[in-house]
Amino acid sequence: MHRTTKRGSVRWCLAAGAAAVVVAGHAAAAQSRAVGGRAGQRSAKPPAAPTGPRYAPVRQEVDAGKVRRGATARFEFIIRNPGTQTLRLEVKPNCNCTVPTYDREIAPGAQGKVVAELHTIDLSGYTTKTLSVKTNDPKRPSAGLYLIATVVSMAEVIPSESFVFPLRDEGPTVRDVTIRLQKGETAEITGAVSTVPGVKAALEQMPESDGRRAYRLALTALETMPLGAINARITLKTTSVAEPEIRIKIRCEKGIIATPPSVYLGVIPPKPPEPLARIVMLSRHSGPFRVLRISSSDQNIRAEFVKVQGAGAYRITVRYSSGWQPGWVQQLLTVETDNTRQPRLLIPVLARVTDGRSSP
Numbered sequence: 001m002h003r004t005t006k007r008g009s010v011r012w013c014l015a016a017g018a019a020a021v022v023v024a025g026h027a028a029a030a031q032s033r034a035v036g037g038r039a040g041q042r043s044a045k046p047p048a049a050p051t052g053p054r055y056a057p058v059r060q061e062v063d064a065g066k067v068r069r070g071a072t073a074r075f076e077f078i079i080r081n082p083g084t085q086t087l088r089l090e091v092k093p094n095c096n097c098t099v100p101t102y103d104r105e106i107a108p109g110a111q112g113k114v115v116a117e118l119h120t121i122d123l124s125g126y127t128t129k130t131l132s133v134k135t136n137d138p139k140r141p142s143a144g145l146y147l148i149a150t151v152v153s154m155a156e157v158i159p160s161e162s163f164v165f166p167l168r169d170e171g172p173t174v175r176d177v178t179i180r181l182q183k184g185e186t187a188e189i190t191g192a193v194s195t196v197p198g199v200k201a202a203l204e205q206m207p208e209s210d211g212r213r214a215y216r217l218a219l220t221a222l223e224t225m226p227l228g229a230i231n232a233r234i235t236l237k238t239t240s241v242a243e244p245e246i247r248i249k250i251r252c253e254k255g256i257i258a259t260p261p262s263v264y265l266g267v268i269p270p271k272p273p274e275p276l277a278r279i280v281m282l283s284r285h286s287g288p289f290r291v292l293r294i295s296s297s298d299q300n301i302r303a304e305f306v307k308v309q310g311a312g313a314y315r316i317t318v319r320y321s322s323g324w325q326p327g328w329v330q331q332l333l334t335v336e337t338d339n340t341r342q343p344r345l346l347i348p349v350l351a352r353v354t355d356g357r358s359s360p
Contacts, residue, residue, distance in 0.1 A: 051083065051084050051085075052083050052084060052137070053081060053083045053084075053085045053086060053087040053088065053108075053135070053136050053137050054080075054081055054082050054083030054087065054137055054139070055079065055081070055087060055089075055133075055135040055139075055140045055143060056079070056081065057077055057078065057079050057080070057145065058077070058078040058079075058080065058111075059077060059078070060077075060143070060144070060145055060146060061145070061146035061147075062075045062076070062077065062145075062146075062147060062148065063148040064118070064147070064148065064149040065149070066149075066150045067118075067120055067149045067150065067151050067152065068120075068151075068152055068154075068242050068243065069120050069121065069123065069124070069152065069153045069154070069242070069243050070120060070121050070240070070242040070243035070244070071120055071242055072117050072118065072119055072120070073117070073118040073147075073149050074115065074116075074117055074118075075115070075116045075117075075118065075147045076113060076114070076115050077114040077115075077116075077145050078111055078112075078113060079103070079106060079111060079112050079114060080106075080111045081106040081107065081108060081109065081110055081111065081112075082109065083108055083137070084108050085108060086105050086106065086107055087105070087106040087108075087112075087135060087136065087137060088104060088105055088135065088136045089102055089103065089104055089105075089106070089112070089114070089133060089134070090104070090133070090135075091114055091131050091132070091133050091145075092131070092132045092134075093116070093129070093130075093131055093132075094129065094130045094131070094132060095129055097118060097119045097120075097122065097129065098117065098118050098119075098131065098147065099117045099119075100114060100115065100116040100117075100131055101114075101115050101116075102114040102115065114131065114133075114145060116131055116145075118147055118149060120149070120151045121243070121245070123151040124151055124153060124161055125150065125151060126148075126149075126150050127148070127149050127150070127151055128146060128147070128148050129146070129147040130144050130145070130146055130147070131144065131145040131146075131147070132144060133145060152182075153243065153246060154182055154185050154187055154238065154240055154242075154243050154246070155179050155180060155181050155182065155185070155189070155236075155238075155246055156179070156180045156181075156182070157177060157178075157179055157246070157248055158177065158178040158180065159177070161246075161247070161248050161249065162248070162249040162250075163249075163250060163251075164250070164251045164253055165219065165221065165232075165250045165251065165252045165253070166253055166254075166285035166286070167221045167225055167252055167253065167254035167285075168223075168254075168286065169286060169287075170223065171223055172220050172222055172223055173220070173221040174218065174219070174220050174221075175218075175219045175221075176216055176218055177216075177218075177219060177248070178214060178215070178216060179203075179214060179215040179216075179217055179236065179246075180209075180213075180214045180215075181213045181214070182212070183210075185212075185213070187238050187239045187240035187243075188213075188238065188239045189203065189236050189237065189238050189246070190237045190238065190239060191203060191237045192234055192235070192237070193235045193237070194219075194232060194233075194234050194235075195232055195233045195234075195235070196232035196252070198221060198222045198224055198225040198226075198230075198252075199219060199220070199221050199222075199225070199234075199252065200219070200220045200222070201217060201218070201219055201220075201234050202217070202218045202220075203215055203216070203217055203218075203236070204216050204218075217234070217236075217248075219234070219250070221252055225252060225254055226254070227254050227255035227256075227341060227342055228254065228255065228261075229252065229253050229254075229257050229259075229261065230251075230252045231249065231250075231251055231252075232249075232250050232251075233247055233248065233249055233250070234247070234248040235247055235248075236248065253285060255284065255339070255341055255342050256282055256283070256284045256289055256337060256339060256342050256345060257282070257283055257284065257285075258280055258282055258335075258345060258347055259280065259281045259282075259283070260280065261347070261348075262347060262348040262349070262350060263278045263280060263318050263347060263348070263349045263350065264278075264350045264351070265278065265320060265349070265350065266351065266352075267351075267352045267354060268351055268352070268353055268354070269353070269354055270322060270324060270325065270326065270353055270354075270355075271321070271322035272320075272322070275319050275320065275321040276319065276320045276321075277317055278317075278318045279315060279316070279317060280315075280316040280318065280347060281308075281313055281315055281316075282313060282314040282315075282345070283311070283314075284312065284313075288312055289312075289337050289338060289339045289342075290337060290338040291305050291307075291314045291335060291336070291337055292337060292338060293336050294316065294333060294334065294335050294336070295333070295334045296331065296332070296333055296334075296349075297331045297332045297334075298329075298331040298349075299323070300320060300321070300322070300323035301318060301320055301331055301333070301349055302318075302319045302320075303316055303317065303318050303319070303333050304317050304319075305317075305335075316333075316335070316347075318333065318349060320351070324351070324353045325353065326353045326354060326355040327352070327353060328350075328351075328353075329349075329351045329352070330348065330349070330350055331348070331349045332346050332347065332348055332349065333346070333347040333348075333349060334346060334347075335347065
């Protein structure tokens, strides 16, 4: 028979009491957390609406995908104003191939549109254009909207729709260009016209290959073409309504060529914080040449030249540090060479000098 002593009874009562206190404590804490959580949920405040006008485009870029050259691609952007004041917009294109129309004002909580049209007659391949947006949103006073398209022509020009045409020093220079129509194209190319009298263009049809019709474009640059670089354009006339013309840009280069042909130092103060430097490259497609010396029409311009090893070209460094008065500056560099056809080349140097107080 089991007996409980007085001391054992006391110990058991103390342990049971302690356990009850612990359990009660856990329950109270759980209840407190639950009540606190519900109270926290009731006291939580929704995020404050943004004050003032707010510029919030749904998308900043729109891709029109493949667009047939000559067609007009349309782009639409949705602009939201989650702010508390009227949003005002000013939208301008960065090229003359886009024409935007847009809502100049968007009420608080409302949305507006920016619609742009992209004219593709002078474009080719993957193209990105930008609309510059100015707003009265203090957090986004300026932004950009981006127009993307892949412009596809009715024909492929080989080697390219834009290339360099090196000319001989003596006699005419002839070059062939291949024009291949896309598969299934029903339009035809009917003629070719050059914008430069010294470059003649003749077109003839070639045998069909791989189900694609083709043409041969024979370009002939006459010996009368002047020395230097001249940009020309060959316009192919077609029977296509969407693409009535295909424009091929060529750069005719004869003799010694300066790239770039002139030096523009920009809008500068009378004494820039650091000396300005620009690079001009001299090159020639046929035969070597030597630069003998360079002189400047202005003592404030310094020019140095060095031969580029293995390239048959020269690199000219033009420097300016100070000395010019405010206003437009137009000076000349004279490059003397051992080439009897081009013993001297003139390279203009241009700048606009501010008064040092007003911004450019």
